[in-house]
Amino acid sequence: MSKKTLVIGASLNPMRYSHMAIQKLVNYKHETVAFGLRVGEVSGVAIDTELIPYKGIDTVTLYLNPKRQEQYYDYIIGLKPKRVIFNPGTENPEFYKKLEAHGIATEVACTLVLLSTNQY
Structure with missing residues (x-):
């Protein structure tokens, strides 16, 4: 079953894990959208540089360090995803608490591993 996923911290650099995650999400047939600092495309997924109020997001997968996450707290909560993967x-215990207070599950895991082991 496809889980619409937003990759935050998307990179055009093929050596970055966010880049690899987009590729793998697409390969596993998950609808994927991405937000990053530079416009571009990875595996047919456009990287948006503006915060778009996406609908139907199941999972947000984060590739930003905790300090850089702060400016996106309200945005991510407002998307009402089912879960956020750290x-x-x-890892960000402060953000875990905020998400859980809004009924959003948190998972400290590697998206690439979850996909590879059919645990996504």
């Missing part, structure tokens, strides 16, 4: 290096 990939390695993005």
Whole structure:
């Protein structure tokens, strides 16, 4: 079953994990949207540089360090995703509490591993 996913911290650099995550999400047939600092495209997914009020987001997967996440707290909560995945290096207990207070599940995991092991 496809889970519409927003990748925050998307990169055009093929060596970055966010880039690899977009590729893998597309390969696993998950509808994917992306937000990053530079306009571009990865595996047919446009990287948006403006915060768009996407509808029907199941999962937000983060590739931003905790300090950089702060400016996106309200935006992510406003999307009302079912869950937010905190990939390695993005762990943020302060944000976990805010999300959970809004009924949004948090998962400290690697999106690439979750996909590869059919746990996504």
